[in-house]
Amino acid sequence: MFTTRTPFRMSFLGGGTDFPAYFNEYGGCVLSATFNKYSYVTVRNLPALFDYKNQFTYSKIERFNSPDELEHPLVREALKYMNIDRIQIAYDADLPARSGIGSSSSFAVGLLNELHILKGEQLSKMELAKEAIHLERELCKEAGGVQDQLAVAFGGLNRIDFTADGYTVNPIEISSDRKAEFNKNLLLVFTGFSHFSGEVAVTQQNNIPQKIAELHEMKGLVAEGEKILSSSTDLDEFGKLLDYTWQLKRTLSDRISTREIDEIYDSAKKAGAVGGKILGAGSGGFMLLYVPEERQKNVLSLFEPSKIIPFEFEEDGTKLIYGGGK
Secondary structure (H helix, E strand, O other), rough: OEEEEEEEEEEEEEOOOOOOHHHHHEEEEEEEEEEEEEEEEEEEEOOOOOOOEEEEOOOEEEEHHHHHOOOOOHHHHHHHHHHHHHHHEEEEEEEOOOOOHHHHHHHHHHHHHHHHHHHOOOHHHHHHHHHHHHHOOOOOOOOOOOHHHHHHHOOOOOEEEEOOOOOEEOOOOOOOOHHHHHHOOEEEEEEOOOOHHHHHHHHHHHHHHHHHHHHHHHHHHHHHHHHHHHHHOOOOHHHHHHHHHOOOOOOOOOOOOHHHHHHHHHHHHHHHOOOOEOOOOOOEEEEEOOOOOOHHHHHOOOOHHHEEEEEEEEEOOEEEEOOOOO
């Protein structure tokens, strides 16, 4: 039996430039971080004593003999891709799916990591990320970018660059004290409703030819954000960048924001937030807010305590946390 733990991610700047339709021609980049909320995947070989050959447990239980019988597309395609049979898989997570934190890619990376370990294989973080991209974007035909798989495979606070020739992941140079201060100034809150990121991503992807100028500008903000974090510049300037990139992101598709999201964001700014954004594709899920510590009490009072998620940055990326016998 083996269990992997894979973090969720928050993307700060550059989201949208990680779509191949953009970066294959212009190159793209994002600034993102993983944090200490995770998905967990446990696998083990299933003895030939049951009247079914495989089982997958998540919000429901699917028992099946052939992967083609599975309703869950990601697990179905992963098992066919890896050519694995007689297996039991269980999934659990600290936060809900469809909420903008890269949960699907976290599951994909963790599952592939697990299946390779089960076969006695060890892949690099880049190899796992590329396989997860292939699984989600090619085999499952899901629309979207490629930043999430890289972010959760590697872990940490990184600048990730995308070109037609490949990807690079470079940690942001920042002192531990400044990183801790940055962490303290960020609030993660749940808007109260989830979203289907694929549907939003399709509209955003279709709009790319008409939004090249906006995407160029969003890509340029990554270097500005990296400079702020790596220098002694007032960190509040990063909050202002988040506000600016959110205004740009909202123009990429009419599905990214909603009246309810706009009202939440505007209320947070009036209460003291410098900036923020909806995480992920948009239309719901988690909102990230940059709020200096001295102003956080007023902002926090806007939300139910259960919707405020304390977090800390993490550095590990996907990892095996339990490995017993097969």
